[in-house]
Amino acid sequence: MRETHTAQRSIFQTTTDHEIAYELKRMSDWLDARPELLDLIAVDLQCGGGSSCGRRGMTFESILRCAILKQYRQVDYRTLAFYLRDSVSFIEFARLDSRRPPSKSTLQVLISAIRPETWETLQRRLLTDARAQDVERGDVVRVDATVTESAILSPCDSGLLYDAVRVMVRLLKEARCLGEVAFHNHQRKAKRRRVAILYARHNDRRRPLYASLLAVTRDTLAYLDDAHKVLENQCDAAAWCARVQHYRPLIVHVIAQTQRRVIDGERVPATDKIVSLFEPHTDIIVKGQREVQYGHKLTLSSGASGLALDVIVEDGNPADSGCLMPLLQRHIDHYGEAPRELVADGGYASAANVIDAKSLGVTHVAFYKPVGLTVEAMTGDRWLYNKLRRFRAGIEAMISYLKRCFGLSRCNWKGLDHFKAYVHSAVFTHNLVVLTRQLAPD
Numbered sequence: 001m002r003e004t005h006t007a008q009r010s011i012f013q014t015t016t017d018h019e020i021a022y023e024l025k026r027m028s029d030w031l032d033a034r035p036e037l038l039d040l041i042a043v044d045l046q047c048g049g050g051s052s053c054g055r056r057g058m059t060f061e062s063i064l065r066c067a068i069l070k071q072y073r074q075v076d077y078r079t080l081a082f083y084l085r086d087s088v089s090f091i092e093f094a095r096l097d098s099r100r101p102p103s104k105s106t107l108q109v110l111i112s113a114i115r116p117e118t119w120e121t122l123q124r125r126l127l128t129d130a131r132a133q134d135v136e137r138g139d140v141v142r143v144d145a146t147v148t149e150s151a152i153l154s155p156c157d158s159g160l161l162y163d164a165v166r167v168m169v170r171l172l173k174e175a176r177c178l179g180e181v182a183f184h185n186h187q188r189k190a191k192r193r194r195v196a197i198l199y200a201r202h203n204d205r206r207r208p209l210y211a212s213l214l215a216v217t218r219d220t221l222a223y224l225d226d227a228h229k230v231l232e233n234q235c236d237a238a239a240w241c242a243r244v245q246h247y248r249p250l251i252v253h254v255i256a257q258t259q260r261r262v263i264d265g266e267r268v269p270a271t272d273k274i275v276s277l278f279e280p281h282t283d284i285i286v287k288g289q290r291e292v293q294y295g296h297k298l299t300l301s302s303g304a305s306g307l308a309l310d311v312i313v314e315d316g317n318p319a320d321s322g323c324l325m326p327l328l329q330r331h332i333d334h335y336g337e338a339p340r341e342l343v344a345d346g347g348y349a350s351a352a353n354v355i356d357a358k359s360l361g362v363t364h365v366a367f368y369k370p371v372g373l374t375v376e377a378m379t380g381d382r383w384l385y386n387k388l389r390r391f392r393a394g395i396e397a398m399i400s401y402l403k404r405c406f407g408l409s410r411c412n413w414k415g416l417d418h419f420k421a422y423v424h425s426a427v428f429t430h431n432l433v434v435l436t437r438q439l440a441p442d
Helices: 019-032 037-048 060-073 077-086 088-094 104-112 116-132 157-176 187-199 203-231 235-263 324-335 351-359 382-405 416-439
Strands: 140-149 283-285 293-302 308-313 341-344 364-367
Touching: 019 060, 019 088, 019 416, 037 060, 037 116, 060 077, 060 088, 060 104, 060 416, 077 088, 077 104, 116 324, 116 416, 140 324, 140 382, 157 187, 157 203, 157 235, 187 203, 203 235, 293 324, 293 382, 293 416, 308 324, 308 416, 324 351, 341 382, 351 364, 364 382, 382 416
Parallel strands: 140 341, 341 364
Antiparallel strands: 140 293, 283 293, 293 308
8 A cells, every 4th residue: 555654764864055955845844744735646646546556656745746846847757767866855855765766657657647636726725825824815916828838749731641641550550460451551652742742832732732642541541440340349459449439530630621721722710620639639829910829728817926826727719808707706716705906918808807807806907908998997096007017017927937947838748637737736836936935034
Protein backbone atom coordinates (compact mmCIF):
# COMPACT_ATOMS: atom_id res chain seq x y z
CA MET A 1 0.00 0.00 0.00
CA ARG A 2 1.33 3.43 -0.95
CA GLU A 3 2.22 5.64 2.01
CA THR A 4 0.96 9.18 2.52
CA HIS A 5 3.96 10.81 4.17
CA THR A 6 7.67 10.30 3.85
CA ALA A 7 9.72 9.38 6.91
CA GLN A 8 11.21 12.33 8.77
CA ARG A 9 14.55 13.36 7.33
CA SER A 10 17.80 13.15 9.24
CA ILE A 11 18.94 16.01 11.48
CA PHE A 12 22.30 15.87 9.74
CA GLN A 13 20.86 17.01 6.39
CA THR A 14 21.43 20.68 5.66
CA THR A 15 19.95 23.18 3.24
CA THR A 16 22.11 24.37 0.36
CA ASP A 17 23.15 28.01 0.67
CA HIS A 18 21.32 29.29 -2.40
CA GLU A 19 18.24 31.46 -3.00
CA ILE A 20 16.41 28.65 -4.83
CA ALA A 21 17.07 26.30 -1.91
CA TYR A 22 15.69 28.88 0.53
CA GLU A 23 12.60 29.35 -1.61
CA LEU A 24 12.07 25.59 -1.80
CA LYS A 25 12.38 25.49 2.00
CA ARG A 26 9.62 28.10 2.40
CA MET A 27 7.37 26.21 -0.02
CA SER A 28 8.11 22.98 1.83
CA ASP A 29 7.17 24.53 5.18
CA TRP A 30 3.86 25.75 3.74
CA LEU A 31 3.05 22.26 2.46
CA ASP A 32 4.08 20.65 5.77
CA ALA A 33 1.59 22.86 7.61
CA ARG A 34 -1.27 21.58 5.44
CA PRO A 35 -1.13 17.76 5.41
CA GLU A 36 -4.83 17.57 4.48
CA LEU A 37 -3.88 18.46 0.90
CA LEU A 38 -2.41 14.99 0.49
CA ASP A 39 -5.86 13.43 0.91
CA LEU A 40 -6.86 14.98 -2.43
CA ILE A 41 -3.82 13.51 -4.17
CA ALA A 42 -4.47 10.12 -2.57
CA VAL A 43 -7.93 9.87 -4.13
CA ASP A 44 -6.58 10.41 -7.66
CA LEU A 45 -3.67 8.03 -7.33
CA GLN A 46 -5.68 5.26 -5.69
CA CYS A 47 -8.33 5.47 -8.42
CA GLY A 48 -6.19 5.82 -11.53
CA GLY A 49 -2.56 6.24 -10.56
CA GLY A 50 0.32 3.81 -10.46
CA SER A 51 0.13 0.37 -8.93
CA SER A 52 0.76 -0.07 -5.22
CA CYS A 53 1.99 -3.65 -5.69
CA GLY A 54 5.61 -4.77 -5.50
CA ARG A 55 8.37 -2.57 -4.16
CA ARG A 56 7.22 0.35 -2.04
CA GLY A 57 6.77 3.28 -4.40
CA MET A 58 6.70 7.04 -3.98
CA THR A 59 4.52 8.52 -1.26
CA PHE A 60 1.62 10.83 -2.05
CA GLU A 61 3.63 13.65 -0.52
CA SER A 62 6.59 13.03 -2.82
CA ILE A 63 4.37 12.83 -5.91
CA LEU A 64 2.79 16.22 -5.17
CA ARG A 65 6.15 17.80 -4.46
CA CYS A 66 7.70 16.36 -7.65
CA ALA A 67 4.79 17.78 -9.66
CA ILE A 68 5.41 21.19 -8.11
CA LEU A 69 9.13 20.92 -8.84
CA LYS A 70 8.46 20.13 -12.48
CA GLN A 71 6.39 23.28 -12.95
CA TYR A 72 8.59 25.43 -10.73
CA ARG A 73 11.78 24.67 -12.67
CA GLN A 74 10.10 24.00 -16.06
CA VAL A 75 11.92 20.78 -16.85
CA ASP A 76 10.88 17.62 -18.67
CA TYR A 77 10.52 14.27 -16.91
CA ARG A 78 13.97 13.09 -17.95
CA THR A 79 15.65 16.18 -16.54
CA LEU A 80 13.50 16.05 -13.41
CA ALA A 81 14.56 12.44 -12.82
CA PHE A 82 18.22 13.53 -13.11
CA TYR A 83 17.75 16.41 -10.66
CA LEU A 84 16.09 14.03 -8.19
CA ARG A 85 19.27 11.94 -8.31
CA ASP A 86 21.80 14.76 -8.35
CA SER A 87 20.41 17.82 -6.53
CA VAL A 88 20.42 17.86 -2.73
CA SER A 89 17.82 20.63 -2.64
CA PHE A 90 15.48 18.76 -4.99
CA ILE A 91 15.84 15.50 -3.06
CA GLU A 92 15.13 17.24 0.25
CA PHE A 93 12.13 19.12 -1.11
CA ALA A 94 10.63 16.00 -2.74
CA ARG A 95 11.23 13.94 0.43
CA LEU A 96 12.78 11.10 -1.55
CA ASP A 97 15.11 8.30 -0.63
CA SER A 98 18.32 9.19 -2.50
CA ARG A 99 19.14 5.49 -2.80
CA ARG A 100 15.94 4.81 -4.82
CA PRO A 101 15.24 7.80 -7.08
CA PRO A 102 12.21 7.49 -9.39
CA SER A 103 12.58 6.98 -13.13
CA LYS A 104 11.18 9.38 -15.69
CA SER A 105 8.42 6.92 -16.65
CA THR A 106 7.36 6.56 -13.00
CA LEU A 107 7.23 10.34 -12.62
CA GLN A 108 5.18 10.71 -15.78
CA VAL A 109 2.61 8.08 -14.78
CA LEU A 110 2.14 9.38 -11.25
CA ILE A 111 2.16 13.13 -11.92
CA SER A 112 -0.21 12.81 -14.89
CA ALA A 113 -2.66 10.88 -12.69
CA ILE A 114 -3.49 14.06 -10.73
CA ARG A 115 -6.77 15.36 -12.17
CA PRO A 116 -7.38 19.01 -13.11
CA GLU A 117 -10.19 19.20 -10.55
CA THR A 118 -7.69 18.27 -7.83
CA TRP A 119 -5.28 21.00 -8.89
CA GLU A 120 -8.18 23.45 -8.89
CA THR A 121 -9.14 22.40 -5.37
CA LEU A 122 -5.54 22.86 -4.22
CA GLN A 123 -5.65 26.32 -5.74
CA ARG A 124 -8.83 27.14 -3.78
CA ARG A 125 -7.24 25.95 -0.54
CA LEU A 126 -4.20 28.14 -1.17
CA LEU A 127 -6.38 31.21 -1.81
CA THR A 128 -8.36 30.49 1.36
CA ASP A 129 -5.08 30.47 3.29
CA ALA A 130 -3.96 33.68 1.57
CA ARG A 131 -7.18 35.35 2.68
CA ALA A 132 -6.81 34.08 6.25
CA GLN A 133 -3.31 35.57 6.41
CA ASP A 134 -4.54 38.85 4.89
CA VAL A 135 -2.39 38.47 1.78
CA GLU A 136 -5.28 38.50 -0.71
CA ARG A 137 -8.83 39.52 0.26
CA GLY A 138 -10.29 39.34 -3.24
CA ASP A 139 -12.04 42.71 -3.02
CA VAL A 140 -10.27 44.23 -6.05
CA VAL A 141 -10.12 42.02 -9.14
CA ARG A 142 -8.62 42.46 -12.61
CA VAL A 143 -9.50 40.19 -15.55
CA ASP A 144 -7.83 39.38 -18.85
CA ALA A 145 -7.47 36.51 -21.33
CA THR A 146 -4.57 34.72 -22.96
CA VAL A 147 -3.90 31.60 -25.02
CA THR A 148 -1.97 28.46 -24.12
CA GLU A 149 -0.90 26.59 -27.24
CA SER A 150 -1.20 22.85 -27.76
CA ALA A 151 1.79 20.70 -28.68
CA ILE A 152 1.10 20.64 -32.41
CA LEU A 153 2.74 21.99 -35.55
CA SER A 154 1.11 24.75 -37.52
CA PRO A 155 -1.67 22.84 -39.33
CA CYS A 156 -2.41 22.66 -43.06
CA ASP A 157 -4.80 20.44 -45.01
CA SER A 158 -2.04 18.57 -46.83
CA GLY A 159 -0.23 17.88 -43.57
CA LEU A 160 -3.40 16.57 -41.93
CA LEU A 161 -4.10 14.25 -44.87
CA TYR A 162 -0.53 12.95 -44.78
CA ASP A 163 -0.83 12.37 -41.02
CA ALA A 164 -4.04 10.45 -41.68
CA VAL A 165 -2.29 8.18 -44.20
CA ARG A 166 0.64 7.63 -41.82
CA VAL A 167 -1.68 6.65 -38.97
CA MET A 168 -3.72 4.30 -41.13
CA VAL A 169 -0.64 2.60 -42.60
CA ARG A 170 0.72 2.05 -39.11
CA LEU A 171 -2.59 0.51 -38.03
CA LEU A 172 -2.69 -1.68 -41.14
CA LYS A 173 0.83 -2.97 -40.48
CA GLU A 174 -0.23 -3.93 -36.97
CA ALA A 175 -3.39 -5.56 -38.36
CA ARG A 176 -1.28 -7.72 -40.68
CA CYS A 177 0.22 -9.34 -37.56
CA LEU A 178 -3.24 -10.10 -36.18
CA GLY A 179 -4.95 -11.63 -39.19
CA GLU A 180 -5.21 -12.01 -42.96
CA VAL A 181 -5.16 -8.38 -44.06
CA ALA A 182 -4.19 -7.12 -47.53
CA PHE A 183 -3.42 -3.51 -48.45
CA HIS A 184 -1.17 -1.32 -50.55
CA ASN A 185 1.11 1.10 -48.74
CA HIS A 186 0.53 4.57 -50.27
CA GLN A 187 2.48 6.50 -47.66
CA ARG A 188 5.35 7.47 -49.97
CA LYS A 189 2.91 8.63 -52.63
CA ALA A 190 1.06 10.73 -50.04
CA LYS A 191 4.34 12.28 -48.94
CA ARG A 192 5.27 13.23 -52.50
CA ARG A 193 1.86 14.87 -53.00
CA ARG A 194 2.22 16.79 -49.75
CA VAL A 195 5.67 18.10 -50.68
CA ALA A 196 4.44 19.08 -54.16
CA ILE A 197 1.55 21.00 -52.58
CA LEU A 198 3.91 22.87 -50.28
CA TYR A 199 6.06 24.00 -53.22
CA ALA A 200 3.20 24.77 -55.64
CA ARG A 201 2.87 28.51 -56.18
CA HIS A 202 -0.67 28.75 -57.52
CA ASN A 203 -4.04 27.36 -56.45
CA ASP A 204 -4.62 25.99 -59.96
CA ARG A 205 -1.59 23.76 -59.46
CA ARG A 206 -2.50 22.79 -55.91
CA ARG A 207 -6.07 21.68 -56.64
CA PRO A 208 -5.23 18.56 -58.73
CA LEU A 209 -2.50 17.63 -56.25
CA TYR A 210 -5.01 17.87 -53.43
CA ALA A 211 -7.46 15.73 -55.43
CA SER A 212 -4.77 13.06 -55.82
CA LEU A 213 -3.89 13.21 -52.10
CA LEU A 214 -7.56 12.93 -51.17
CA ALA A 215 -7.89 9.86 -53.40
CA VAL A 216 -4.89 8.22 -51.71
CA THR A 217 -6.36 8.96 -48.29
CA ARG A 218 -9.75 7.51 -49.25
CA ASP A 219 -8.14 4.38 -50.69
CA THR A 220 -6.16 3.82 -47.50
CA LEU A 221 -9.30 4.39 -45.45
CA ALA A 222 -11.05 1.71 -47.49
CA TYR A 223 -8.21 -0.73 -46.67
CA LEU A 224 -8.60 0.14 -43.00
CA ASP A 225 -12.36 -0.48 -43.09
CA ASP A 226 -11.81 -3.89 -44.70
CA ALA A 227 -9.25 -4.79 -42.04
CA HIS A 228 -11.62 -3.70 -39.29
CA LYS A 229 -14.34 -6.00 -40.64
CA VAL A 230 -11.90 -8.92 -40.55
CA LEU A 231 -10.62 -8.26 -37.02
CA GLU A 232 -13.58 -6.76 -35.18
CA ASN A 233 -14.66 -10.13 -33.72
CA GLN A 234 -11.19 -11.24 -32.61
CA CYS A 235 -10.50 -10.96 -28.88
CA ASP A 236 -6.79 -10.24 -29.34
CA ALA A 237 -7.62 -7.31 -31.67
CA ALA A 238 -9.84 -5.40 -29.23
CA ALA A 239 -7.21 -2.73 -28.52
CA TRP A 240 -6.49 -2.33 -32.23
CA CYS A 241 -10.21 -1.91 -33.01
CA ALA A 242 -10.53 0.71 -30.27
CA ARG A 243 -7.74 2.77 -31.85
CA VAL A 244 -9.43 2.48 -35.27
CA GLN A 245 -12.71 3.68 -33.79
CA HIS A 246 -10.88 6.64 -32.26
CA TYR A 247 -9.05 7.75 -35.40
CA ARG A 248 -11.60 6.92 -38.11
CA PRO A 249 -14.12 9.75 -37.42
CA LEU A 250 -11.25 12.24 -37.18
CA ILE A 251 -9.85 11.09 -40.53
CA VAL A 252 -13.28 11.29 -42.15
CA HIS A 253 -13.63 14.82 -40.78
CA VAL A 254 -10.25 15.85 -42.21
CA ILE A 255 -11.19 14.46 -45.63
CA ALA A 256 -14.52 16.30 -45.55
CA GLN A 257 -13.07 19.66 -44.51
CA THR A 258 -10.36 19.47 -47.19
CA GLN A 259 -12.95 18.58 -49.84
CA ARG A 260 -15.09 21.54 -48.79
CA ARG A 261 -12.29 24.09 -48.57
CA VAL A 262 -9.95 23.16 -51.43
CA ILE A 263 -12.02 21.29 -54.01
CA ASP A 264 -15.44 22.90 -53.50
CA GLY A 265 -14.06 26.36 -52.67
CA GLU A 266 -16.24 26.65 -49.57
CA ARG A 267 -15.30 28.84 -46.62
CA VAL A 268 -15.16 26.45 -43.66
CA PRO A 269 -15.77 28.10 -40.25
CA ALA A 270 -13.17 27.56 -37.54
CA THR A 271 -15.68 25.71 -35.36
CA ASP A 272 -16.01 23.01 -38.06
CA LYS A 273 -12.27 22.40 -38.43
CA ILE A 274 -9.93 19.85 -36.92
CA VAL A 275 -6.32 21.03 -36.72
CA SER A 276 -4.70 17.88 -35.35
CA LEU A 277 -5.40 14.14 -35.37
CA PHE A 278 -3.40 13.72 -32.18
CA GLU A 279 -4.76 16.72 -30.25
CA PRO A 280 -8.30 17.04 -31.68
CA HIS A 281 -9.44 19.19 -28.75
CA THR A 282 -7.26 22.07 -30.00
CA ASP A 283 -9.18 25.26 -30.81
CA ILE A 284 -8.37 27.91 -33.41
CA ILE A 285 -7.91 31.21 -31.57
CA VAL A 286 -7.88 34.51 -33.47
CA LYS A 287 -7.72 37.67 -31.35
CA GLY A 288 -8.24 40.84 -33.36
CA GLN A 289 -5.86 41.04 -36.30
CA ARG A 290 -3.06 39.13 -34.58
CA GLU A 291 -1.44 35.85 -35.50
CA VAL A 292 -3.63 32.76 -35.33
CA GLN A 293 -2.90 30.49 -32.36
CA TYR A 294 -3.81 26.85 -31.83
CA GLY A 295 -4.63 25.82 -28.30
CA HIS A 296 -7.15 26.99 -25.74
CA LYS A 297 -8.25 30.39 -24.55
CA LEU A 298 -7.79 31.09 -20.84
CA THR A 299 -9.73 33.65 -18.82
CA LEU A 300 -7.77 34.70 -15.74
CA SER A 301 -8.40 36.94 -12.76
CA SER A 302 -5.86 38.44 -10.38
CA GLY A 303 -5.87 40.46 -7.19
CA ALA A 304 -3.72 43.18 -5.68
CA SER A 305 -1.29 40.60 -4.24
CA GLY A 306 -0.29 39.27 -7.65
CA LEU A 307 -1.92 35.90 -7.00
CA ALA A 308 -3.99 34.36 -9.79
CA LEU A 309 -7.48 34.13 -8.26
CA ASP A 310 -9.02 31.94 -10.96
CA VAL A 311 -8.45 30.49 -14.41
CA ILE A 312 -11.01 29.03 -16.81
CA VAL A 313 -10.05 26.96 -19.85
CA GLU A 314 -12.66 28.12 -22.35
CA ASP A 315 -14.35 25.91 -24.93
CA GLY A 316 -13.74 27.29 -28.40
CA ASN A 317 -13.05 30.98 -28.98
CA PRO A 318 -15.89 32.82 -27.21
CA ALA A 319 -16.06 36.60 -27.15
CA ASP A 320 -14.45 38.20 -24.12
CA SER A 321 -17.69 39.94 -23.21
CA GLY A 322 -19.39 36.58 -22.65
CA CYS A 323 -16.64 35.27 -20.33
CA LEU A 324 -16.79 37.96 -17.64
CA MET A 325 -19.94 36.99 -15.74
CA PRO A 326 -19.11 33.25 -15.37
CA LEU A 327 -15.74 34.24 -13.90
CA LEU A 328 -17.38 36.74 -11.55
CA GLN A 329 -19.91 34.14 -10.40
CA ARG A 330 -17.09 31.67 -9.64
CA HIS A 331 -15.37 34.40 -7.61
CA ILE A 332 -18.55 34.98 -5.59
CA ASP A 333 -18.97 31.25 -5.00
CA HIS A 334 -15.45 31.03 -3.56
CA TYR A 335 -15.23 34.25 -1.55
CA GLY A 336 -18.89 34.44 -0.56
CA GLU A 337 -19.27 37.98 -1.87
CA ALA A 338 -18.62 40.05 -4.97
CA PRO A 339 -15.44 42.13 -5.24
CA ARG A 340 -15.80 45.81 -4.48
CA GLU A 341 -13.98 46.82 -7.67
CA LEU A 342 -13.68 44.98 -10.96
CA VAL A 343 -11.56 46.02 -13.95
CA ALA A 344 -11.09 44.23 -17.27
CA ASP A 345 -9.69 44.72 -20.75
CA GLY A 346 -11.67 46.54 -23.41
CA GLY A 347 -12.93 43.30 -24.99
CA TYR A 348 -15.10 42.67 -21.93
CA ALA A 349 -16.81 46.06 -22.16
CA SER A 350 -20.58 46.04 -22.57
CA ALA A 351 -23.50 47.80 -20.92
CA ALA A 352 -25.02 44.44 -19.99
CA ASN A 353 -21.86 43.39 -18.13
CA VAL A 354 -21.87 46.63 -16.13
CA ILE A 355 -25.50 46.15 -15.14
CA ASP A 356 -25.11 42.45 -14.32
CA ALA A 357 -21.91 42.96 -12.31
CA LYS A 358 -23.44 45.73 -10.20
CA SER A 359 -26.58 43.65 -9.64
CA LEU A 360 -24.32 40.96 -8.08
CA GLY A 361 -22.79 43.48 -5.68
CA VAL A 362 -19.81 45.00 -7.51
CA THR A 363 -19.59 48.69 -6.62
CA HIS A 364 -17.26 49.91 -9.35
CA VAL A 365 -16.75 48.36 -12.80
CA ALA A 366 -14.13 49.65 -15.23
CA PHE A 367 -12.92 48.66 -18.69
CA TYR A 368 -9.65 49.70 -20.27
CA LYS A 369 -11.43 50.79 -23.48
CA PRO A 370 -15.05 51.53 -22.52
CA VAL A 371 -16.59 51.58 -25.99
CA GLY A 372 -20.02 53.21 -25.72
CA LEU A 373 -19.84 53.48 -21.91
CA THR A 374 -19.44 56.56 -19.74
CA VAL A 375 -17.33 56.90 -16.62
CA GLU A 376 -20.47 57.79 -14.66
CA ALA A 377 -22.09 54.48 -15.62
CA MET A 378 -19.02 52.47 -14.57
CA THR A 379 -17.41 54.13 -11.54
CA GLY A 380 -18.92 57.60 -11.26
CA ASP A 381 -15.48 59.05 -10.60
CA ARG A 382 -12.83 59.89 -13.20
CA TRP A 383 -9.96 59.61 -10.69
CA LEU A 384 -11.10 56.13 -9.57
CA TYR A 385 -11.58 55.04 -13.18
CA ASN A 386 -8.00 56.05 -14.09
CA LYS A 387 -6.71 54.30 -10.96
CA LEU A 388 -8.45 51.05 -11.93
CA ARG A 389 -7.12 51.30 -15.48
CA ARG A 390 -3.57 51.51 -14.14
CA PHE A 391 -4.28 48.66 -11.75
CA ARG A 392 -5.43 46.46 -14.66
CA ALA A 393 -1.97 46.60 -16.24
CA GLY A 394 -0.66 44.37 -13.44
CA ILE A 395 -2.40 41.30 -14.80
CA GLU A 396 -0.35 41.62 -17.99
CA ALA A 397 2.79 41.20 -15.90
CA MET A 398 1.30 38.17 -14.11
CA ILE A 399 0.40 36.49 -17.41
CA SER A 400 3.89 37.19 -18.75
CA TYR A 401 5.42 35.68 -15.59
CA LEU A 402 3.21 32.60 -15.91
CA LYS A 403 4.28 32.10 -19.51
CA ARG A 404 7.99 32.76 -19.04
CA CYS A 405 8.61 30.94 -15.77
CA PHE A 406 5.79 28.41 -15.39
CA GLY A 407 5.29 27.21 -18.97
CA LEU A 408 1.82 28.61 -19.60
CA SER A 409 2.73 29.64 -23.16
CA ARG A 410 2.64 26.04 -24.45
CA CYS A 411 1.38 22.75 -23.05
CA ASN A 412 3.22 19.55 -24.01
CA TRP A 413 0.85 17.22 -22.16
CA LYS A 414 -1.46 15.11 -24.32
CA GLY A 415 -5.26 15.19 -24.18
CA LEU A 416 -7.77 17.78 -22.98
CA ASP A 417 -7.84 16.59 -19.35
CA HIS A 418 -4.06 16.68 -19.14
CA PHE A 419 -4.08 20.11 -20.82
CA LYS A 420 -6.36 21.42 -18.06
CA ALA A 421 -4.26 19.71 -15.39
CA TYR A 422 -1.15 21.37 -16.81
CA VAL A 423 -2.76 24.82 -16.73
CA HIS A 424 -4.09 24.49 -13.18
CA SER A 425 -0.81 22.99 -11.89
CA ALA A 426 1.13 25.90 -13.40
CA VAL A 427 -1.23 28.42 -11.75
CA PHE A 428 -1.07 26.62 -8.39
CA THR A 429 2.75 26.50 -8.46
CA HIS A 430 2.90 30.17 -9.41
CA ASN A 431 0.62 31.08 -6.52
CA LEU A 432 2.59 28.94 -4.09
CA VAL A 433 5.79 30.76 -5.05
CA VAL A 434 4.17 34.21 -4.84
CA LEU A 435 2.44 33.48 -1.52
CA THR A 436 5.53 32.10 0.22
CA ARG A 437 7.58 35.04 -1.00
CA GLN A 438 5.09 37.47 0.52
CA LEU A 439 4.95 35.53 3.78
CA ALA A 440 8.74 35.31 4.03
CA PRO A 441 10.28 37.47 6.76
CA ASP A 442 12.25 40.47 5.55
